[in-house]
Amino acid sequence: MFMSDPRLLRALKTLSKIKRVYLVLSNKGGVGKSTIATLIAFYASSRGVPSGLLDLDFVNPSTHVILGLRVEDIKYIEEKGVIPHRIGLLSYFTIVAYTRDLPLALSGENARNALRELLSIVNWDNLELLLIDTPPGISDEQLELIYALRGVIKPLLITTPSRLAWHSVSKLIELLRGAGYEELYLVENMGNGELRYLVEKQGVKYLGYVPYIKQIEDSIGDLNKLLQLNVRANIDELVSKLLV
Amino acid sequence: MSLVHEWALAESIILYIKQQGYVNIKKLRVCIGVLQSIDKEILNYALRELAEEYGVKLDKVELVDEYPLLKCNVCGFMWSINPSEISDDVREAIHFIPEAIYAYYKCPRCGSLDYSIVKGRGISEISVDVHE
Numbered sequence: 001m002f003m004s005d006p007r008l009l010r011a012l013k014t015l016s017k018i019k020r021v022y023l024v025l026s027n028k029g030g031v032g033k034s035t036i037a038t039l040i041a042f043y044a045s046s047r048g049v050p051s052g053l054l055d056l057d058f059v060n061p062s063t064h065v066i067l068g069l070r071v072e073d074i075k076y077i078e079e080k081g082v083i084p085h086r087i088g089l090l091s092y093f094t095i096v097a098y099t100r101d102l103p104l105a106l107s108g109e110n111a112r113n114a115l116r117e118l119l120s121i122v123n124w125d126n127l128e129l130l131l132i133d134t135p136p137g138i139s140d141e142q143l144e145l146i147y148a149l150r151g152v153i154k155p156l157l158i159t160t161p162s163r164l165a166w167h168s169v170s171k172l173i174e175l176l177r178g179a180g181y182e183e184l185y186l187v188e189n190m191g192n193g194e195l196r197y198l199v200e201k202q203g204v205k206y207l208g209y210v211p212y213i214k215q216i217e218d219s220i221g222d223l224n225k226l227l228q229l230n231v232r233a234n235i236d237e238l239v240s241k242l243l244v
Numbered sequence: 245m246s247l248v249h250e251w252a253l254a255e256s257i258i259l260y261i262k263q264q265g266y267v268n269i270k271k272l273r274v275c276i277g278v279l280q281s282i283d284k285e286i287l288n289y290a291l292r293e294l295a296e297e298y299g300v301k302l303d304k305v306e307l308v309d310e311y312p313l314l315k316c317n318v319c320g321f322m323w324s325i326n327p328s329e330i331s332d333d334v335r336e337a338i339h340f341i342p343e344a345i346y347a348y349y350k351c352p353r354c355g356s357l358d359y360s361i362v363k364g365r366g367i368s369e370i371s372v373d374v375h376e
Contacts, residue, residue, distance in 0.1 A: 006260035006370065010252060013259065058343075081252035082340065098337035099347035105357045106343055107317075114343035117366065121252040121340065 008148050011119035014081075015152045018052070018127045022156040022185070022242060023145055027168035029136035032189040033158045036210060036235075037133040038066045039226065044129050044239045045090035046227060052084065052130035054122070055094040056141055058106050058114055063133055064094050068221035071101050081123040087223070093122050108140040115141050129243060131156075138175065146179050155184050156242075157204070161191040166198065173202055187238060207241045210234045249340060250283055254290035257370055258298050268375045269295075271304040275369035279312040279361065281327045281339045301375075312364030316351035322362070323352055342366050 003009050015021050024037040034057070041053035055063040064074065067087065074097040077083040084091040095104070095118065106114060124130060132153070134142050145153065155176050159169040169186070176184055188195045188209035199206040210231050219225035229235075257274060272291065276282050284307045295302040315322045325345075327335055337344040342365045351359050 003260075003263065006256035006367070009259035009263060010256040013255075078248040080248075080255075082249060095341060095344070098341050098344040100337075102347040104344075104347045106346060107358065107360075109360070110343045110346065113365070114341050117341050117343070120256050121249055123252070 003148070005116055007116040007120035010121075011116070012149065012152060014122070014124060015119070015130070015149065018124055018130045020128065020242060021130045021132065021149075021153045023132045023134065023142075023149070023153040024156050024158060025134055025138075025142060025172060026136055026158045026165075027138060027172045028159070028165045031136075031158050031160045031165055032210075033136065034062050034133050035066060035213075035216065036158050036187055036189055036238075037131045038063045039229075039231075039235050040238055040242065041092075041129070041131045042067065042087075042090055042223070042226060043232070043235045044243070045088055047236070047239065048089065049128045049239070049243065050089050050091070050126055052091040052124050052127045053093075054084075054124075054130065054132045055092075055096075056115060056118075056132055056145075057135040058095050058104055058111055058141075059135060061094050061096050061101070063092075064096055064101075066220050066226075067092065068223060071096055079123070081121045083123050083125070091124060091127060093118070112140045112144055115144055129239075138172065146176065146181075150180060155181055156207075157184060157186040158189055159186065159195070160189055161194050166195065170202070173204060185242070208234060208237050210238075248283075248286060250286040251290045251294075253282065253367060254287055254294050257291060257367065258294040258300060260370060261300060261372060262298055264372075266372050266374055267299060268301045269303065269372050270375050271306060271373040272302055273306045273308065273369070273371045273373075274367060275308045275310045277310050277312065277342070277361075277364040277366045277368060278327060279325065279338060279345070279364050280342050280366040281335055282366075303375075308369075310364045310368060313362040314359050315362050316354060316356055316359045318356040318358055319351065319354040321351055321353040324364075325349070 044051040084093040184204040
């Protein structure tokens with residue numbers, strides 16, 4: 001694919017080496033996108049699968065909080081680029097290591113530049129699975145990823161069964177179809193499977209549901225507690241389907 | 245020589261040159277934003293190593309500094325930042341992701357976070373002279 005920005009060429013080269021790259025998307029905020037992305041990546045790594053989690057929410061990054069990492073704990077290694085932080089078999093990258101988790105307000109062009117820079121310098125070696133967590137909505141960051149990384153990424157949509165969330169995600173499905181994506185995946189969060197029919201009717205692969213996690217607040221930031229969540233079977237099933 | 249972050253920047257440039265169809269280059273000229281504090285010696289080394297790896301003949305490399313200019317989108321004030329006056333940890337953050345600057349700096353006149361890096365951000369201009 002012809003690229004106008006050199007950084008995108010290296011980003012494509014690096015991401016192409018990973019077997020499965022899922023772009024985690026939701027038009028609506030508060031559907032649990034970061035939590036699900038983090039749990040999938042972390043659970044996969046705990047099963048012995050070399051996995052990655054890239055937090056591209058520059059304005060409101062939260063995956064490091066879920067993983068219980070203090071900013072000063074996040075360490076990258078410089079070697080022909082930047083090697084992500086490691087937690088066992090999980091490779092993890094977030095911008096907070098550079099911003100010290102201070103408020104960061106980026107306009108569209110700045111977000112685009114930060115995204116390109118980051119994608120081009122991070123080396124994701126020998127991964128089976130990479131989850132890219134994005135901010136809610138469809139703005140410059142998501143558009144960039146959707147169009148520039150076609151052929152490398154697969155969209156993974158997260159929604160709740162709420163009618164408002166479904167209304168939003170339906171538009172996202174339409175947008176992704178228009179961008180040429182035929183294979184779309186969806187996870188129903190805080191649900192019980194009621195969306196399956198609607199999702200499959202749209203030709204989207206329904207991966208499963210995750211019920212509302214009562215103990216999630218108490219588990220955030222504690223890797224042992226995260227591994228003992230009562231939705232482990234649901235997340236493990238998602239991991240298996242994403243690895244197919 | 246340690247192969248650091250500059251290697252990734254160099255690889256992007258070489259991939260770009262190849263994509264444009266240039267494989268026999270008399271001179272490669274790259275403008276480098278001073279804000280990103282790129283080590284020119286390492287970048288030059290990485291460019292030459294990677295050119296060889298990717299089958300690009302590269303005679304001369306010219307790396308040109310571009311000094312930072314920032315402009316406030318609220319009050320219109322324009323100013324510059326000298327990276328040597330920035331603390332080491334912040335300079336390192338900006339080195340990797342120049343937009344990290346928005347976590348640390350505001351417009352010196354009105355305090356707005358809504359400002360643009362007009363120039364001098366990072367690698368901007370890439371041009372080549374080719375052998376006939």
